[in-house]
Each structure stands twice: as structure tokens, then as C-alpha cells.
Amino acid sequence: MTPLLPSVEPPPTLFKDLLVEPEESRSILRPQRDERYGFGFALSPYRGCSHGCRYCYVREYPNALHRPEDWGGWVAPKLNAPELLWSQRHRLHEQRVFMASATDPYQPLERQYRLSRRCLEVLLLCPTTEVIVHTRSPLVLQDLDLLKAFGDRLTVGLSIPTDDDTVRQTVEPRAPAIPSRWAAAERLASAGIPVTIGVAPLLAVHDPQAFARRARASGATGAWVGRLRLLNQDPFYKLLADYGWLKVLDPDYAEEIRTAFQAAFPARRRIREAKAAPVLPPAVAMPSQPGLFDRVG
Numbered sequence: 001m002t003p004l005l006p007s008v009e010p011p012p013t014l015f016k017d018l019l020v021e022p023e024e025s026r027s028i029l030r031p032q033r034d035e036r037y038g039f040g041f042a043l044s045p046y047r048g049c050s051h052g053c054r055y056c057y058v059r060e061y062p063n064a065l066h067r068p069e070d071w072g073g074w075v076a077p078k079l080n081a082p083e084l085l086w087s088q089r090h091r092l093h094e095q096r097v098f099m100a101s102a103t104d105p106y107q108p109l110e111r112q113y114r115l116s117r118r119c120l121e122v123l124l125l126c127p128t129t130e131v132i133v134h135t136r137s138p139l140v141l142q143d144l145d146l147l148k149a150f151g152d153r154l155t156v157g158l159s160i161p162t163d164d165d166t167v168r169q170t171v172e173p174r175a176p177a178i179p180s181r182w183a184a185a186e187r188l189a190s191a192g193i194p195v196t197i198g199v200a201p202l203l204a205v206h207d208p209q210a211f212a213r214r215a216r217a218s219g220a221t222g223a224w225v226g227r228l229r230l231l232n233q234d235p236f237y238k239l240l241a242d243y244g245w246l247k248v249l250d251p252d253y254a255e256e257i258r259t260a261f262q263a264a265f266p267a268r269r270r271i272r273e274a275k276a277a278p279v280l281p282p283a284v285a286m287p288s289q290p291g292l293f294d295r296v297g
């Protein structure tokens with residue numbers, strides 16, 4: 001493939017208060033050996049994520065470029081991601097690729113860098129490879145035609161962890177508003193693209209039954225519920241306590257939401273059971289975490 005971007009890393013730049021640090025990556029496919037995740041490789045065209053969700057444990061990944069408290073303030077676009085993926089396409093035969101597990105592939109920089117799009121263009125040329133695009137952003141619609149070209153070997157998962165946008169404004173202040181995610185789900189589904197709703201990580205929900213019915217009405221073909229994970233001494237625990245949202249850590253609460261979704265989706269669209277995530281009190285050490293979610297649905 002002919003590189004569209006220069007192979008020499010440009011210096012870091014500030015982009016609307018975001019520190020952008022383009023890089024040449026040495027690897028692009030991260031194997032997922034735990035079959036419970038439902039995919040063989042995770043693919044992240046960016047390091048870091050400007051959505052900066054306050055609960056995001058990726059901020060403490062060992063390959064993070066900056067301090068956890070700076071999470072959301074920097075992003076490293078992997079300039080050579082499409083070319084690297086092309087060079088490794090032989091690994092993708094009859095594999096399922098999850099894009100992305102440690103960043104949002106449609107964060108605002110994608111408008112400029114188009115790295116997720118160009119990775120999808122490579123994956124389109126791998127006819128036995130299934131793809132799951134997971135995002136919080138309606139920006140995914142900019143690639144609608146490309147997504148359609150995959151037919152039924154691509155699914156878009158939209159993360160909608162609450163039905164209440166005021167909750168989203170508190171915990172995901174830089175991520176797209178909930179109504180815009182519903183609109184994106186509807187647009188994708190009406191274009192014939194399989195859509196799943198990821199209620200993950202499960203946050204405070206205003207009306208579980210109405211939430212589940214909303215998911216069904218969006219045209220999604222599936223949904224799943226994934227519980228919140230906390231890091232060791234996670235400051236997010238205090239936020240939950242301050243807002244009276246500690247119930248989101250309660251397994252019974254997750255079960256209540258899951259039951260509402262099971263009722264809203266008919267038998268052929270059964271919500272898939274996400275493996276119960278370990279929800280640890282703040283003082284307990286967290287084992288290494290290979291990805292954002294327990295299972296994709």
C-alpha cells in the first residue's frame with residue numbers, strides 16, 4: 001500500500017487543548033487468547049483516547065504515555081497502522097478483529113487522521129475476517145458506505161452505558177451525548193448494518209424497562225450488559241459515592257438491567273450474558289486487564 005502520511009513522526013502538537021503525539025507503531029494486532037472475549041485480535045489505531053471517560057482503566061495501562069490523571073488529554077495516532085495491518089494480514093484468516101479495545105476508533109481525531117477508516121479498508125480486503133467496530137461516537141457514520149461494504153461480517157457496537165445524559169455528562173463529559181448515539185444506532189441499523197448496544201460499563205440507569213425498549217427500537221440486533229471495573233484505589237469510587245451511584249457495583253443491579261433487556265429483545269435477539277466482571281473494593285489490587293470489556297455481544 002502507498003502510505004498516505006509521512007513515515008517520519010511529526011512533532012507533538014496541541015489540537016484544541018489535546019496533545020497530539022503521532023507515532024510509528026511497532027505492532028498493531030494484539031492477540032486475545034481468552035476465548036470468552038469472542039475475538040482473536042484487538043486493533044487500536046490510536047494510543048490514548050480524547051473521550052477521557054472518568055472510569056476508564058486504560059489510563060493505567062503500562063504503555064500509557066502520560067500520568068493517569070492526564071488521561072483524555074493526549075492521543076498518539078499510529079501513523080503506520082494501516083500499512084502495519086496490511087503487512088500482517090496473513091494472521092487474520094478466519095479471525096475476528098475487535099476495533100478497538102483501548103481507545104475509541106471514532107474519537108474526534110479520526111475526522112482528521114482517518115486511521116480507523118484505512119484499517120477498515122485493509123480488513124475489507126481480508127474476506128474471511130470478521131470485524132467488530134466498537135465506539136461511543138456517531139462519527140462512525142462518516143464511514144457508512146465502507147461499513148456497508150462488509151455485509152454481515154461486520155458489526156458496530158455502540159456503547160450506551162446509561163439512559164440519562166446527565167449521568168453521561170458527569171462520567172463521560174467529552175464523549176458524545178447519549179441521544180446522538182441512539183441516532184447513530186438507528187442510522188446504522190436502517191442502513192442494514194448489524195448493531196449491538198453495549199450497556200457498558202453499566203452506569204446509573206433512570207428507567208431500565210424504557211432503556212431496554214429504546215435499545216430494541218433503535219434497530220439493534222443484540223445488546224449486552226458489562227459491569228464497571230475499578231482500579232486499585234480508583235478515585236471513581238468516590239465519585240460514585242458522592243453521587244449516590246454505588247448501586248452500579250451491585251451484581252443484583254446488573255441483573256435487574258440484564259433482565260429488562262432480555263424482556264425487550266425477542267428470543268432471536270437475546271441479550272448475551274457478559275461474564276460478570278470482578279468488581280473490587282478500592283483497596284484491592286486489580287489483575288492485569290487485557291481489554292475494555294468482558295465479551296462483545
Ligand code: SF4
Nearest residue numbers: 049051052053056103
Ligand atoms: S472508556 Fe473507551 S471511549 Fe472512554 S476513554 Fe476509555 S477508551 Fe476512550
